[in-house]
Amino acid sequence: MEKNTRTIIFIGDGMGGLPIDGLDSQTTVEAADTPAMDRIAREGACGLMHPISPGRPAGSDTSHMAILGYDPQKYYRGRGPFEAKGVGIDVRPGDVAFRCNFATVEGRTVVDRRAGRIDKGTDRLAEAIRENVGKIEDVQVIFEPSVEHRAAMVLRGEGLSHEVTEIDPHDPGVDYLESRPLEDAKDRAGAQKTARVLNEFVRRVHEVLEDHPVNEERRSAGKPPANIVLPRGAGTAVDLESLKDRYGLDAAMIVEVDLVRGLGKYLDMDVIRVEGATGGLNTDEMAIAKAVDEALDDHDLVLANIKAPDLGGHDGDCEKKIKAIEKVDRALGYLLDNVDWDRTTIMVTADHATPCAVMDHSGHPVPIAFFGHGTCPDDVERYGERPCAKGIMGHLRGMQIMDVLTNMMGRAEKFGA
Numbered sequence: 001m002e003k004n005t006r007t008i009i010f011i012g013d014g015m016g017g018l019p020i021d022g023l024d025s026q027t028t029v030e031a032a033d034t035p036a037m038d039r040i041a042r043e044g045a046c047g048l049m050h051p052i053s054p055g056r057p058a059g060s061d062t063s064h065m066a067i068l069g070y071d072p073q074k075y076y077r078g079r080g081p082f083e084a085k086g087v088g089i090d091v092r093p094g095d096v097a098f099r100c101n102f103a104t105v106e107g108r109t110v111v112d113r114r115a116g117r118i119d120k121g122t123d124r125l126a127e128a129i130r131e132n133v134g135k136i137e138d139v140q141v142i143f144e145p146s147v148e149h150r151a152a153m154v155l156r157g158e159g160l161s162h163e164v165t166e167i168d169p170h171d172p173g174v175d176y177l178e179s180r181p182l183e184d185a186k187d188r189a190g191a192q193k194t195a196r197v198l199n200e201f202v203r204r205v206h207e208v209l210e211d212h213p214v215n216e217e218r219r220s221a222g223k224p225p226a227n228i229v230l231p232r233g234a235g236t237a238v239d240l241e242s243l244k245d246r247y248g249l250d251a252a253m254i255v256e257v258d259l260v261r262g263l264g265k266y267l268d269m270d271v272i273r274v275e276g277a278t279g280g281l282n283t284d285e286m287a288i289a290k291a292v293d294e295a296l297d298d299h300d301l302v303l304a305n306i307k308a309p310d311l312g313g314h315d316g317d318c319e320k321k322i323k324a325i326e327k328v329d330r331a332l333g334y335l336l337d338n339v340d341w342d343r344t345t346i347m348v349t350a351d352h353a354t355p356c357a358v359m360d361h362s363g364h365p366v367p368i369a370f371f372g373h374g375t376c377p378d379d380v381e382r383y384g385e386r387p388c389a390k391g392i393m394g395h396l397r398g399m400q401i402m403d404v405l406t407n408m409m410g411r412a413e414k415f416g417a
């Protein structure tokens with residue numbers, strides 16, 4: 001009996017880029033030493049991918065949504081709900097969720113947006129927030145700390161909207177903002193109520209945290225107090241069909257950032273945590289690769305994401321990005337050596353380009369390569385933006401990927417007679 005086919009979606013976050021003068025006009029992927037990706041391209045089927053549509057810079061959240069076949073243009077209502085799910089809050093349809101920073105203010109002026117990258121005591125601060133700011137008007141406030149200065153917050157109640165401006169000014173040295181309804185808010189009354197509750201939340205949190213023992217300790221140790229919480233990235237939770245219901249596939253996700261992890265939880269994927277997966281350049285890529293291999297034992301689809309290439313891109317540091325891409329390649333090398341490719345298809349791509357010269361996400365297409373079961377090889381010899389552009393898969397959009405993969409897996413359903 002033929003065993004079930006499986007598929008791996010392997011994403012180097014922000015791995016796509018643009019030609020760089022100092023690298024003989026190669027991109028960072030092209031300049032990096034990537035024997036595994038090159039073999040995947042040489043023996044597999046290549047192309048370019050536009051995560052959303054040509055020229056549209058994608059966020060990690062919208063890109064992963066599209067790649068998994070959930071149209072972000074239809075379902076995306078801000079990143080807040082994914083962040084909140086990622087830190088373990090049970091987000092429900094209608095909730096408005098925010099990402100938050102613990103920060104330091106003097107009066108209204110933000111002195112440090114990350115409260116000295118506070119790494120201890122935020123659980124106690126969160127406890128105080130829960131005890132004292134659990135409800136505003138008829139709205140329930142749910143607050144959970146994440147790593148370092150990060151946290152997530154959910155407002156649950158009738159008639160709320162995500163269409164509000166942010167509290168976080170994003171720059172130090174300026175006053176934090178009053179939230180207001182967005183000018184083009186569709187649900188004006190909902191946005192007004194949400195902004196009012198949000199402003200009250202921030203005011204009361206500041207009162208609760210100002211003289212909290214954790215902050216007294218920080219002040220006497222010469223550290224900036226975490227005396228406020230700055231919400232941003234408002235989003236309304238929508239109901240998304242689980243990946244199992246949509247495709248009939250048992251799916252797992254092995255990723256390093258809460259944002260994408262939250263999407264996985266949203267889609268009811270098994271979100272697997274890996275020891276040593278730090279989300280930084282020091283991440284243990286081999287542990288990630290082993291976890292992917294193990295997850296294939298009892299899943300039909302495994303999505304993995306290594307975050308580090310994106311960081312090099314944001315920093316404008318090509319060397320750092322190249323090192324990160326080479327880490328992604330080592331993980332792929334492990335999979336090439338250990339996975340049964342007669343029954344497994346892998347897709348290797350980036351969720352968006354983060355060119356070093358741009359220092360942010362851009363709307364350029366990213367290389368894509370399919371290898372293993374069900375793939376039709378082409379003449380492409382190595383992985384990269386230019387080589388893959390000559391491949392048999394042509395230009396794909398994120399939303400087309402699941403069709404391509406389920407077809408390669410031999411699990412696509414015929415359209416028509």
Ligand code: ZN
Binds near residue numbers: 014059060061352
């Ligand atoms: Zn990304």
Ligand code: ZN
Binds near residue numbers: 014310314354361
């Ligand atoms: Zn990024």
